Amino acid sequence: MATEARNVVDKRTQILEATIRVLRERGISGLKVEDVAREAEVGKGTVYLYFEDKQDLLRALVEHRTLSFYEDVRRLTQEARPFRERLAALLERRLAFVDEWRGLWAAVAREAHPSDQAGWLKGLHERYQRILESFVESGVRSGELRPDLDIPLTAATLAALGCSPQLDFPREAYIAHLVEVLMKGVGT
């Protein structure tokens, strides 16, 4: 029974992980259920045991990985470390997230909810926004950030960072730079 429950979890997860691998490899229009099944080493029909249809698979994929990203961000930004370090950790995780999706996140999210944009997508965004607001707030409270910051706007700024999935620079240096710019600005 325990193994059964575990197997169910495993197979769903197997399929979800196969999905993002295929997605990264072949892009959105190259994402065929048959390929996902092969990659997950299950039969084509098995995918439909765990997901209603392709759209549902995408929905689950986006939801699962986005929420787990949010969770990580929440955890990282709440650790008891200097703001700068937490910011670096946030950016690191964010870049990993963008890279994981190869910039296709928004497109996949739309496929997952073709009509509704205001609802589901916005809901996700707002969760992220709130997590980041807490983060900014903590920085202000601790005196590491300027007290006059508009917290929502600053959170939104952090949310909009790091779109580019292509990077020519060593990640380390890039993140260090981003932190530097965000903390001190580029002006004289």
Next chain:
Amino acid sequence: MATEARNVVDKRTQILEATIRVLRERGISGLKVEDVAREAEVGKGTVYLYFEDKQDLLRALVEHRTLSFYEDVRRLTQEARPFRERLAALLERRLAFVDEWRGLWAAVAREAHPSDQAGWLKGLHERYQRILESFVESGVRSGELRPDLDIPLTAATLAALGCSPQLDFPREAYIAHLVEVLMKGVGT
């Protein structure tokens, strides 16, 4: 002859503009050649007179609008105005670009060049990178930016801004905030 040439140009443009409208409206998998043709008010076959195939259409679309975005950015960042103002203009144009594509740019670009990633896409990125490097350099030269800035990294930072196509804030305020953060940083 002149009118003919103009017509040719017009019809191509018509189709390209119809394409992005359909794309914004229906998303990537909702982008059907037939819908594009209807939106452009031409016959379905006509699309194939101006473009090799759907992929070629997307290639042209991405290329055209991206290059024109780059051109705008180059112009805006080279105007004889204070750096802050040019930065604001850049961000404004950048946000408009992201919004125009509703976050689908990366996905469409991949459809346009399914296999090749290193080549075409990277080439585009590098152009943008160079434009932004010039911009940063000009700011350093004029003394408006810190002289110790790593110019390529700073340019890359500007390139990676503004992914989120969803915004709850008045654009004006948001851009003003972005400028402020970039110039002065958020640290105390």
Next chain:
Amino acid sequence: MATEARNVVDKRTQILEATIRVLRERGISGLKVEDVAREAEVGKGTVYLYFEDKQDLLRALVEHRTLSFYEDVRRLTQEARPFRERLAALLERRLAFVDEWRGLWAAVAREAHPSDQAGWLKGLHERYQRILESFVESGVRSGELRPDLDIPLTAATLAALGCSPQLDFPREAYIAHLVEVLMKGVGT
């Protein structure tokens, strides 16, 4: 233009006729759109130019052939001939109809309207009932039928004749017998 209109009509008809041929040959579960297309000598996709989906094809098929059957019955039963002859003609047409469908009419009609039974199907039945009532009435008026007949019930009786698609007897003799039984009864 005239040819175009004709072609459209022809192709729809072609497909409908191919459909009933395939249906007769292979039965209901052997009725595949691809086979219909091949039988109609058109591409698979062409079927979907003329019909929404398979269900719509069946709907059209049932409707078309049933209404044309009704029309024939109406005409035959209104001719200026003795009742017996008209009855024979009706039975002949009825047997041809049943044979044309090989007894599958009811099943196909259900596929065509899976949920709704009260509506469409009943509507069809009622049309037929009314045509037969007129027929019976005319026989009563002309004195060829007993004046005490319950007209609706008698019409319903005629409607329920001839289910069996399998016949070992010469059609002529069978029909003559049916007429004889209906007119005079089997009792002493």
Next chain:
Amino acid sequence: MATEARNVVDKRTQILEATIRVLRERGISGLKVEDVAREAEVGKGTVYLYFEDKQDLLRALVEHRTLSFYEDVRRLTQEARPFRERLAALLERRLAFVDEWRGLWAAVAREAHPSDQAGWLKGLHERYQRILESFVESGVRSGELRPDLDIPLTAATLAALGCSPQLDFPREAYIAHLVEVLMKGVGT
């Protein structure tokens, strides 16, 4: 052992009865083995313990219910009652049979024996024909039917009655009317 045997019989019967319930409810293309199993309250695999495959299930269903219909008809028509009463009983049973199948009998029978039509189906028909011939013969012998009747044709006539699964009339009245028409005819 007795209970075991009984259980075997019971489960087969359970499945067969579930099958016709599902068939009536959902139609032929809605007849899925999984639904049958659920309706019979057994596992999907269990169906395959009692039947070779779906076709075999249908074969058994048609055979079982048709033979039991024939048996009933034989019994009813051989009872020691006036011909008219036996005819009414026959019609009653016949209408019940048609209604039980909702007009799908012929279609299901074909699914059960896709290729062979001459053989199995014809064999069934002939059995019925012979039963009805005996019935007619008995009527003639007893003087309740006209002595000049062609017995096979008359039997075939009885066989072809009652196709319509839809009835707006009280069954009682309808049957009385049918008997009346068959015995006395509709002519003057």
Next chain:
DNA sequence: GATGAATGAGGTTTCATTCAT
């Protein structure tokens, strides 16, 4: 050039059947 009817490759999805438990 311009069109859209026609096509069929190829994708999504269903469901009869198997088989390990």
Next chain:
DNA sequence: CATGAATGAAACCTCATTCAT
């Protein structure tokens, strides 16, 4: 015996592309 998770053949349907007009 009984089960139902897993499978993949095969059906439906879409849509990029062609080509006769």
